[in-house]
Amino acid sequence: MPQPFEHDSPKAFRILSAARELLLEHGIRKVTIAEIARAAGVGKGTVYLYWATKEDLIVALFGREVLTALDEIDRALSADPELVRPGRLCALILRNMLNRALARRLHSGDEDALRLMAHHSASGSVLARAAPSALCTDVLGILREHGLVRVDRPLNEQSYALHALLVGFMATETVAWFAGPAIESSSDQVLADAVGLLVGHTADPGHEAVRAATTQVRTVLGELREEITTHLG
Amino acid sequence: MPQPFEHDSPKAFRILSAARELLLEHGIRKVTIAEIARAAGVGKGTVYLYWATKEDLIVALFGREVLTALDEIDRALSADPELVRPGRLCALILRNMLNRALARRLHSGDEDALRLMAHHSASGSVLARAAPSALCTDVLGILREHGLVRVDRPLNEQSYALHALLVGFMATETVAWFAGPAIESSSDQVLADAVGLLVGHTADPGHEAVRAATTQVRTVLGELREEITTHLG
DNA sequence: CGACTGACCAAATGGCCAAAATGGTCAGTC
DNA sequence: GACTGACCATTTTGGCCATTTGGTCAGTCG
Numbered sequence: 001m002p003q004p005f006e007h008d009s010p011k012a013f014r015i016l017s018a019a020r021e022l023l024l025e026h027g028i029r030k031v032t033i034a035e036i037a038r039a040a041g042v043g044k045g046t047v048y049l050y051w052a053t054k055e056d057l058i059v060a061l062f063g064r065e066v067l068t069a070l071d072e073i074d075r076a077l078s079a080d081p082e083l084v085r086p087g088r089l090c091a092l093i094l095r096n097m098l099n100r101a102l103a104r105r106l107h108s109g110d111e112d113a114l115r116l117m118a119h120h121s122a123s124g125s126v127l128a129r130a131a132p133s134a135l136c137t138d139v140l141g142i143l144r145e146h147g148l149v150r151v152d153r154p155l156n157e158q159s160y161a162l163h164a165l166l167v168g169f170m171a172t173e174t175v176a177w178f179a180g181p182a183i184e185s186s187s188d189q190v191l192a193d194a195v196g197l198l199v200g201h202t203a204d205p206g207h208e209a210v211r212a213a214t215t216q217v218r219t220v221l222g223e224l225r226e227e228i229t230t231h232l233g
Numbered sequence: 234m235p236q237p238f239e240h241d242s243p244k245a246f247r248i249l250s251a252a253r254e255l256l257l258e259h260g261i262r263k264v265t266i267a268e269i270a271r272a273a274g275v276g277k278g279t280v281y282l283y284w285a286t287k288e289d290l291i292v293a294l295f296g297r298e299v300l301t302a303l304d305e306i307d308r309a310l311s312a313d314p315e316l317v318r319p320g321r322l323c324a325l326i327l328r329n330m331l332n333r334a335l336a337r338r339l340h341s342g343d344e345d346a347l348r349l350m351a352h353h354s355a356s357g358s359v360l361a362r363a364a365p366s367a368l369c370t371d372v373l374g375i376l377r378e379h380g381l382v383r384v385d386r387p388l389n390e391q392s393y394a395l396h397a398l399l400v401g402f403m404a405t406e407t408v409a410w411f412a413g414p415a416i417e418s419s420s421d422q423v424l425a426d427a428v429g430l431l432v433g434h435t436a437d438p439g440h441e442a443v444r445a446a447t448t449q450v451r452t453v454l455g456e457l458r459e460e461i462t463t464h465l466g
Numbered sequence: 467c468g469a470c471t472g473a474c475c476a477a478a479t480g481g482c483c484a485a486a487a488t489g490g491t492c493a494g495t496c
Numbered sequence: 497g498a499c500t501g502a503c504c505a506t507t508t509t510g511g512c513c514a515t516t517t518g519g520t521c522a523g524t525c526g
Contacts, residue, residue, distance in 0.1 A: 005498090032488060043500040045491080054489065106410075114410055133413050153426070156414050160405070161427035163413040165394075168401025172393070177347060180396040182368050183389050193386065194394035198430050237467090266515060276471040287518060341516080 005050045007060065012050045015040045018038050020061055024101055028112040030059065036145035059120050064154045065103055066130050069096040074218055086140075087150055087192030089217070090166060093135065094191065098170050108174040130224060136163045138220050140199065146213040147205035159201055165198060174201045204212040236336040238283045240293065240465075245283050248273045253294055257334055260344040262289060286337070292353050298336055299363050302329040303458045307451055314447040319373075319382055319432050320425030323399060326368065331403055359373035359464045363439060363449065369396045371453050373432065380438035391432055398431060 006012065018039035022031045033054055037044040051057040077083050082094055085101050097103065105113045129135075137159040143149040149158070169191050172180040183190055205213075239245065251272035255264045266287055270277040284290040306329050310316050316325055330336065338346045364366075370392040376382040383392070404422050405413040416423055438446075 033490080034488075043488090045500055046498085049488065049499080052490095118410075134357075154417075154418050157418060157423045157426070159414045160416045160420075160423055161398075164401030164405045164424075164427070165398050166401065167404050167413075168397030168399065168410050171400050171404055172397045177351070178400050179398075181370050181389050181392045182391045184387075185390060187393075190390045190393055191397075193390070194397070194431060198427060221270050266519080267517075277518090278471055282470080285519095297519065387473095458481085 007050060009050075011040075011042065011046070015042065015047055015050065015057075016061060016064060019057060023058070023061065025088055027173070028105075028116065033057075040220055047071050050197065055120055056117060060232050062102055062106075062117070063126075063228055065100050066097065066227060067225060069103070070130075070221055070228075071223075072096050074221055074225075076210060077214055077218055077221075081211050083147065084143070084210060084214045085196075086143055087194075087196035089139065089143075090162070090195045091188045091192045094166055094169065095188065097130070097135075098132075107217065115185060126228055130228065133159070133163050136166070139217055142213055142216045142220065143199075146209040146216075147203070148209065148213055149199045149203050162195065162199055165194060240283060244273075244275065244279070248280055248283065248290075249294060249297060250273065250398070252290060253335070256291070256294065257383045261338075266290075275340065288353055291349060292454060293465050295339075295350070296359075296461055298333050299330065300458060300461060302333055302336070303363075303454055303461075305329050307454055307458075308445055310451055310454075314444050317376070317381065317443060317447045317450055318429075319376055319397075320427075320429040322372065322376075323395070323424045323428045324421045324433055327399055327402065328421065330363070330368075331365075337407065359461055362460065365390070365399050366396045368457075369399070372450055375446055375453065376432075379442040380434060380436070381442065381446055382432045383434050395428065395432055398427060403425075 015036065019031070019036045022036055022039060025031075033047055034044050034067050036057075037047050040075075047057065051060060073092055076092055083089055094224075106117065137155065140149055140159050140162065141155060144155065169187070171178045171188060248269060252264070252269045253270055254300050255272060258264075266280055269290075270280050273280075280290065284293060306325055309325055316322055339350065370388065373382060373392050373395065374388060377384050377388065377391075401411075402420070404411045406420060
């Protein structure tokens with residue numbers, strides 16, 4: 001909002017795209033505004049018409065990445081409501097939110113990226129809500145209500161454990177030091193099964209409950225999307 | 234074995250103790266051999282009678298730490314065989330193996346420590362067997378045999394998932410970025426419960442099976458201990 | 467004789483400073 | 497009035513040198 005130029009203009013898009021490509025190639029530290037401007041075919045000053053600082057630009061980049069991930073999740077969920085079942089849903093979210101090229105840098109421990117996001121106060125509070133820990137609690141709450149998740153444990157403990165499991169799968173796949181035993185099946189399938197065991201219900205809640213849960217989860221994700229859009233626009 | 238001096242002599246012990254204290258205080262990079270020698274009340278050359286390089290000394294230090302952890306686990310297991318039950322056992326191992334002051338440096342991502350262990354070929358193969366991934370597979374195999382762990386999933390997938398869960402709990406507690414939702418109960422209890430859900434059996438295998446499993450697990454841990462002792466002295 | 471030492475050496479480290487590069491601005495162009 | 501690139505202050509880089517450090521070994525001492 002302090003910037004007078006709309007971030008969804010075609011020029012802003014070109015800048016973001018150029019920035020994304022260069023960032024993936026050189027890393028956060030090496031990429032320069034001059035380089036981005038040149039690649040986008042605009043002057044250096046133009047970049048600063050859209051974002052006040054380099055940090056803002058990069059944060060916006062991550063924000064856009066999260067948005068497309070959310071869209072993709074929503075699309076899948078609308079196409080097949082059965083994907084709300086905890087195991088499937090976790091795999092879906094993990095793949096889309098954490099495995100995207102940019103976001104991966106955060107979760108594979110990129111020092112620059114981590115520091116940037118942590119120090120960027122405005123985005124911090126927003127993107128924190130997109131973090132696994134927040135999503136876990138929100139989504140688990142919904143799934144519990146509709147009988148898709150066992151309710152014989154307190155929500156926060158369930159959320160804590162699920163969060164740990166997701167972080168663990170993430171780390172196991174991205175950080176060499178944490179590599180796990182070899183498996184034949186796809187990692188997604190193992191994850192889905194593990195989540196099912198951890199929080200799943202034995203009784204089938206029925207189609208109606210699944211559909212209701214799907215709607216509600218999509219609503220929550222939509223709200224998150226909205227929040228990110230308005231804050232990072 | 235290339236060093237002519239026994240590592241369990243009282244002098245070696247004094248050097249190791251001094252090294253441990255200084256290492257915890259200053260970090261790996263800052264601690265110097267001269268400092269260690271002085272603190273141990275020996276000449277610098279003497280240190281090199283026991284270990285060929287500084288790296289070897291530090292690796293030996295980590296090895297000793299793992300050994301005391303293994304001893305502690307074994308002691309607890311012998312005092313209360315019920316601790317073999319997967320949930321309890323995982324909590325026990327996690328606390329003792331990963332939370333020890335020195336080892337923590339490894340798992341909380343200390344750059345120096347990680348590089349050191351990764352590059353040190355001799356120790357690498359040995360300490361790798363003490364890593365969660367290897368332990369998971371070995372121990373799970375035993376617990377499955379005695380009906381303490383469900384067998385409706387392949388061992389390697391079970392091991393992969395359990396390993397991820399443990400890594401996740403570890404990361405959640407040590408790395409700020411991965412912090413999870415707040416919980417009231419002790420993290421150990423949540424961990425034990427989660428492990429129980431993930432791999433536990435519903436049917437009680439009976440006292441005899443528990444005792445048999447305990448013996449076998451202790452044997453495996455003892456072999457690991459032996460291996461570390463012979464390779465790192 | 468042999469465990470032990472600390473002065474000694476080559477290599478790595480850290481501080482220092484000038485040169486280059488970079489984030490950010492703004493007077494001026496189209 | 498959208499856009500630019502020369503310009504400035506600040507940061508980063510690279511090279512230099514004094515200091516430190518890992519590792520050795522001729523010599524001491526029990």
